[in-house]
Amino acid sequence: MPALLPSGRPDALLRRIHVLAIGGAHQFAHILPVASELERRQPGSVTFFVCSEEEAAIAQDQVRDLGGPCPAVEVMRLPGIAVLLPRQLHKAARLIVWAGRLCDAAAILCAERTSTMLGRLRGDCPPILHIPHGAGDRAVGFEKRFTLFDHVMVAGRKDRDRLLASGFVEPEACTVTGPIKLATILSSPRPRPPLFDNPRPTIFYNPHFSKKHSSIAVFGRKLIEAVVQDGRYNLVVAPHVRLARRWSARERREWEALAVPGRVVVDLGSARCNNMSYTLGADLYVGDVSSQVYEFLAHPRPCLFVDARGTDWQESEDYAMWHFGEVIAPDADPVAALDRAFANHGAYLAWQRERMAYTIDGISWAPDGTPTFKGRNAVCEAADQVERYAGLAVSDGWASAA
Template identity: 75%
Template sequence: MPSRNVHSRIHVLAIGGAHQFGHIVPVACELARRHPGQVRLFVSAEAEVAAAMAYAGQGAAPEIVVMRLPAVTALLPSSMHKFVRLTLWAKRLRDAAVILCAERTSTMLKRLPGDCPPILHIPHGAGDRAVGFEPRFRLFDHVMLAGRKDRDRLVEAGFVRAQDCTVTGPIKLAAVLDNAQARPPLFDNARPTILYNPHFSKKLSSIEAFGRGLIAAVAADGRYNLVVAPHVRLAKRWSAAKRRAWEALAIPGQVTVDLGSPRCNDMTYTLGADLYVGDVSSQVYEFLVRPRPCLFVDAKGVDWQDSEDYAMWHFGEVIAPDADPVAAIERAFAAHGDYVQQQRERMTYTIDGIAWLADGTPTFGTRCPVREAADTVERFAGLRTKAIAAIA
C-alpha cells in the first residue's frame, strides 16, 4: 500500500470517450460527495462536459477540467491526440494523491520522467475479447473489476497479481439500476424489438456483411421493430456520406439507426429491447441484466466453440452472415429456454453480486459497487482512515 503524502486531491481521467463515462463518473461523484473540492474529473473536450454530468446522478459533482490542446495539434492525426494530451498535461494530472482512469493509454504517465502517484483502473465493460486482458495492466497499482471472470483471466495471464485487484462489481450497471426510472418503450407499438449491436473493429464486426440484410429482412417481414446501434466508435471512422447512407435506412415507427447518441451508452437500448443481435460487443452483458434471447453473427468464420474470447456466443445461436435473419430471429425467441441457465451462470461469474428477484428484476442486494470502488480509491489516496475517523 502506498504511503504517499503529497496532498489529498483525487484526479479522475475520463479521456477515452463518452462510452466510458458510466464506468467511472459515478465513482468520481461518490468521492466528491465524501471529499468536497478535492476531486477533479478531466475530460478531452468541452462537448464531453454535459455527457459527464449526465452520470452525476444525485448529490455532489467533481470539478470538471477540459484538457485543451494547442491549435497546432489539429495538424496531427487524431490517433495521436490522446498521447499528446497526456504528455502536455502530465504535470497537472500527476499533481494528486491518486489517479483513477477507465482506459489504459493513461499508463504512459508512469513512463514519463518525474514522479507519478498511484494509478488505479476501472475497465470500461466486462467483455470476453482478449484485448481486454493485456500487459499494460501490470502498470496499474490496483485494478477494480466487475466480476470474478475478469479477475481470473488477468491473474492467470500474469498481468495482475491477485493482491493488486479488487472485485467491486460493475460500476455502470449498478449505477444505472440504482437510479432506474420507468422508461418509455423504444417504439410506440406492441411489436417485439430487436437490438443490433455490432462491434467497431473491422476484424470482428458483422455490420458490413449482415447489417443491411437484417434491416431489409425485418422491414419486409413487418413483425418486429429494430434498433441498429453499433458501438459508438464504429461510425466515428465513417465519412459524413456513409453516415447519411446508413441513417437513411431508418424507417419511422419500425427501424431506428443510432450511430452514437447518448442512448447508445446509457443502456436505453440494452434495457429496452427484447432480443440482442451482435457479434463481440461487451454490451451483451448489459443486455443480460435481464436474461433474454440472443443471436450472434460470425462474420469472420471463427473457430470459437472452445475459446474464452467468444464465451458470450454460448448465450444463443451463432449464424453466418448469409443466414435468413427472420428465421434466425424466430428460432432465437423460440429456443431461449435452452440458454437461460447458461446466461445466468455466466452473468454471475462476470458480474459480481448480481441476482434476480422472482419476477426477473435484477438486484445487487446490499452490494454497492460504486461505494466499494470509492473505498478503494480513498485507501490509495490516504483518505480512507480519515473518512472512517470522520464518521466515527
C-alpha cells in the same frame, strides 16, 4: 505556504484525486459515479478530466442525473499544432501535454489503458487505478498494460480470474467491486419509456467497431431489409459508438437513411447508446463481440451472434459470450434466425444466468426476473480503494450511501 511532505509535495496534494476520462463519453458511466462519490466524501478534491466542452457538458448532466455532487470538470485542450495530429494520436498527445497537471494528485483513476503512459512520462506519477469500461471477453481486455496499474477494480470473478491467469495482475492488486455502470443505472428511479410506440418485439443490433470482428459490413443492411420486409419486429441499429466515428459524413448519412419511422431506429452515437436504453428496452440482442451483451443479460433474454469471419470459437475464452445463443454466418436468413432465437431461448437461459453471476458480482434475480445487487455497493467499494491509494482515511461510504 503549504506544508511539504518528505517527497517535497505540498500536503494539499494528498487530497487531490484526478479522474481521467480521455476515452470518450461512452466510458463515463463506468467511472463518473465513483468520482461523484469521492467528491461527496472529499469535497473539492476531485477533478474529472475530459477532452471537449461537449464532453464536459455530458459529464455534468450525468452527475445531475445521479443526484450526487459534481466534481470539478476540466477540459484537456490541445495546443493548435497538436490538433493537426491524426485523431488516433489525440489521447497520447493530451497525456503528454497535460502530464504535469494530471500527476499533481495523490491518485489517478481511469477507465482506459492509454493513461498508463503517465507512469513512463513522469517519475512522480501517483498511483494509477483502473476500472475497465465493460466486462467483455475479447483478449484485448486482458493485455500487458495491466501490469502498469497499481490497482484494478473489476465487475466480477470472471475478469479477475482471467487477469490473474494472464500474469499481468497480482492477486493483491485486483479487487472485485461489482459493476459500476450496471448497478448504478439499474438502481436509478428514472422512468424508461418504451423504444417504440407499438407492441412488436424489438431487436437490438449492436455490432462492434473492431474491423476484425464486426459484422456490420456483411450483415447490417441485410438485417434491416429483412426485418422491414417481414414486418413483425422493431429494430434498433446502434453500433459501438467508436464504429461510426471513423465513418465519413456521407457514410453516416447513408446508414441513417435506412431508418424507418416507427419501425427501425439507426443510432450512431446518441446518449441512448451509452445509458443502457437499448440494452434494457429490447427483447432480443444481435451482435458479434461487444461487451454490451453482458448489460443486456442483466435481464436474461434471447441472443443471436453473427460470425463474420468463420471463427473457430467454440473453445475460446475470447468468444465465451457466443454460448448465450445461436451463432450464425452472415449469409443466414436473418428473420428465420430471429424466430429461432425467441423459440429456443429456454435452452440458453440457465447458462446465461450462470455466466452472468460469474461476470457480474452480486447479481441475482427476483422471481419475476428483476435483477438485484443485495449486499453490494460497487460505487462505494471502488471509492474505498481510491481513498486507500490516495492515502486518505476511508470514509464510511456504506453507511452514508444507505
